[in-house]
Amino acid sequence: MSTTTEHDDDFDVEDRSLSRFDLVREGARRDGVQIVHYAPKFPVPGTKREKRVVRTIALLFAITGLAALAFLISYIWWPYEYKSGFNINKYYTPMLGITLGLTLLSIGLAIITWGKKLLPDEISVQDRHDQIADETERKLTGATMVHMVDELGIKRRPMLAKAALLGLAPVGALAAAPLVGGLIKDPHHPDVLVHTGWDNKLTNNGQPIRLVRDDLTPIRPEDVSVGGQMTVYPGIPGGNTNEYADSPTLLIHLRDEDATKLRENLKHVPANRDHMYGNLVAYSKICTHAGCPASLFEQQTNILLCPCHQSQFNIVDNARPIFGPATRRLPMLPLSVDSDGFLIAKSDYQQPVGPGFWERP
Amino acid sequence: MKRRNVDLADLPARSAVQIDDRLQVASPLRRLFNKVFPDHWSFLLGEIALYSFIVLLLTGTFLALFFDPSMQETKYNGSFVPLRGIDMSEAYRSSLNISFDVRGGLFIRQMHHWAALLFMAAIVMHMLRTFFTGAFRRPRELNWIIGVLLFWMGFLEGFAGYSLPDDALSGTGLRIASAIMLSIPIAGTWVTTSLFGGEFPGTVILDRLYIVHVLIVPGVILALIAVHLGLLVKQKHTQWPGPGRTNSNVVGVRMFPGFALKGGGFFMIVFAMIALLGGIFQINPIWLFGPYRASVVSAASQPDWYVMFLDGSTRLMPPWEFRWHMFGNYYDIPPLFWPTVVLPGILTMLPIFYPFIEARFTKDKATHHLLQRPRDVPARTAIGAMAVSFYLVLLVSGANDVIADKLRISLNAMTWAGRVGLLLIPPLAYYVTHRICLGLQQHDREVLSHGVETGIIRRTPEGRFYEVHQPLGPVDEHGHGELPYAGWVVPKKMNRVGALLPTLRGFFKPVETVDDVENEQSSNAPVSPAPSRHHEIGTGGRS
């Protein structure tokens, strides 16, 4: 075959003896497409099979219309407000899904059936010869581009190139500056990654901070059941909110023999030496691996599990990681009791809480 | 025939003439109409992704009308009883509002989420097809790279969307994301506090993610899709080898009307599938999770499936932390860095460079428009199987707590199985796949030289049994054919070479008679004499 765009002078579009398909074929030929096989599915009109196909498609369109109507009706009249329990409102979303799905599905089936069963069988072959690089063209374009550079005379006037480079470089920085400058935030001033809400100098004017429940009520040591755990927050304004997302703490009341074991083990971590109060111990709830609340407390095996990546901590050994990807112990909060008998934190955590980072002290 | 010409002149598209006078679009338009598309089901996988993306744009626009990404604290007062009076962010409140107080809002939200899952699933299927058939080879390396980038853009887009409702599950995900950023050496802390505007979670992250989710990333995806499709049109589609199909042509149907009808119909079917999923299967029930609070978490906290493999790699990572003392300070690389920063980096770079690596190893610099059957390139197929099995181990490990709970397996055992499996299964998959490919190749060659097994057993006068083979072409004196392998399916059953007629049409009862079929088929049956339904070879046909 000849190239795609070449006009065949022998072909006269005005020739009245040509059928429309001849024109189609010629158009395709000029586009590099040869229609090698083109046969109508139903050469004889009105056969049983053709009628059947036509009926099927018509039926599908009818279903489309009905389903669309059903969608509109359920959208407008089906009760959609939320109501507790089992009730008809809960079928609102399924109704919409089924009716819309049916609508679109029957359109799709109708169109594809039309395309598959009624359109003529066709095999067309398209050439790929426009995908072969043309050496001549390449040379001409290359020359044009090199000439462009020549005309600027950069080779002759090298100073201009350097000047332009020097002058434009700051412009590039200028484009990045607002983005970087606007977003950038120093992680060390204030040192947010090291201090938590339990740091009473920063959050409570140096007054000791009470441990409080979710509803901000303070806690007496005996409030926590033996073999129980309680999520506690620093007793400062907003202490239980996400403003202090690294402060949630797990207060655990160990049984006697477990507490004895832990007291025994405290010597392994000198920083934790005086942190227990009676049989009570408080660990950061924020996992040292990825920051999820490690709060699946198994009170018989004394394991604390993190549900995100399954790190496991042995709470009778200073929350030593014993399984999973975590590498660091959960920091222990130093506990004491104030004059009213409520639990307080003696100070902030001695180690940074939560996931590790490059410059972690 | 004179009438035809008059018809042309009388076309109602007089306006078309007016347009063409001004724009001269007749030629390029016809070129587009006449573009030939090859027909194979596997070429439609990418279309699923494209259509899901359109659905995502439509449903996402609806959701944007009602969603407010503000992290301002507010009290819920909507119709979902168990959360009334609870403090929550405006973002979560408006997500609940979409779910319960906007008519059809829950349906659109669920469609949006299912479409996102389908988008990513279709991208992965499409990538697998492209990889295993060698469609990424020269000249299509660039389009392959764009595809890889589209996967990661979809990943980012999905994660941002997952984080927006500010429920307890998405907040947990965001917290892990902040931990991942923190784990980056040197720059980690600066990147994290800069993006979150201070300490996690801060008050700005959702506003930022929102603009990322509705403008920046969709814009990038849209641009990449445009280039992806533009390159497809420019370079034309690949095709399977077969009769008349060469490296320098495309055999199929023209875009109009055949391909366009099928494509449009398929769009409707994909859309319907998403609507059915959105209506029938509940997805991401944020009202069960409650508002995000740093102290709240649930068992079985998982990301969506396309992020789950990274969750899996994080779970399997052994507790290795690098920490050293230098210049009076400690420095440390947390264990989170390797499975969530380094691994995705490798998983981006490896596929991007794979076409060039393969070309270097095979010294194949030629241009390819014909696809390869996976069995014909055992090494690549085996590498692909290795990659897929690696991915699947990670994916399963990302769900290991749910699997452990539902199937009563020890959680610790699941983790260890994943660690061991990650090292053992991929090489095993490589070996097994390689062997299977070679076996399939050998079978193809056997059939080409000996013919198709007929299932007919003969006995020689000496008492030896042998099976009669139907040769596929002319044979030499030993009964061996010399057909070359054409890179395409070799018929291996007798009905594939026309020994049996296709069954009668009709779903519940036949809609055609035996004679109808007889007249149609006998003319072009490749074996002679043409099989007849009245004496066909051993089936229980309906004659």
Add this chain to the structure above:
Amino acid sequence: MTANNRPLDPGADTPGARPLDRDASSLGAAGGRETAHDEQPDMGRAPRDGRPGRRGVFTRLAAPRAPRSRLRRRAWAGARMVAALALVGGLYAAFAPNVHAEDSSTLSGAAQQGQTLYNSSCITCHGRNGQGVPGRGPSLIGVGSAAVEFQVTTGRMPLNQQQSEADRKKPTFSDDQARDIGAYIEALGGGPQLPNGSDLHSNGDISAGGDLFRVNCSSCHAFGMGGGALSSGKYAPSLNNATDRQIYAAMLTGPENMPMFGDDQLTPQEKQDIIAYIRHQTNDQDPGGFGLGRLGPVPEALVIFLVGIVALVFAALWIAGKS
């Protein structure tokens, strides 16, 4: 707050103090909880009082009853058992089972029937008078009727075989029989008891319960209440089939590895709030269609591939197939 606030118990929390004593005294005082709003005017909220239904529950719970012990239903060795008993103190010793328990005449009618059931079905592992059998079953002295009711009505006890964690199964005894056994165990050594009635959710505040559930329960039982995996094959069970009384008993007694939530930690009202939330959620039809077990993204991943991709690949096969 209420009038039955107990005085602070100074010295109770010095290291080594006996939790048994402390709990016995505090629970005997009907589980009131100190709140801080007197002492701490700056605490903003004082949410512990003024809740509806609070006083009613208190009156019910304040009925005189035997002191409790917090001895765990746990596989204690016999020696440890004896040592622990020796530490318990005079009040406890008065109820020590080895003195009088054989004398059925001191038992109520229900407890006597419970004793009969106990002697036929529980004695093999838990020993005569609930003293426990080393290596077989823990002592039941002091576990209270709540623990018995939880274990027996959920079918966990009697145990079929020794395993890492007892599964919920069809109960062997009726609820009444379970209560009888509970009465017997209660008579042996006291312990936590459940409030009366089978409806422990109607007085609860669903929203408040939801907040408490998410902080205290969801980490193990999951947001969808389908339960979850714990370490090494242990698991937190699904809450879908649990009755009000069972949930209440579980919180009160901390069966297996579940932490205990005594009345000082979660007040009876708060426990009812949590139960009200669980009841509401387990009885709430999913508004978005089939809920996929409320298990989160894992079943969603299965659906998108097994339903979505599979169906669309079949559609593609049909579309591209020869007609």
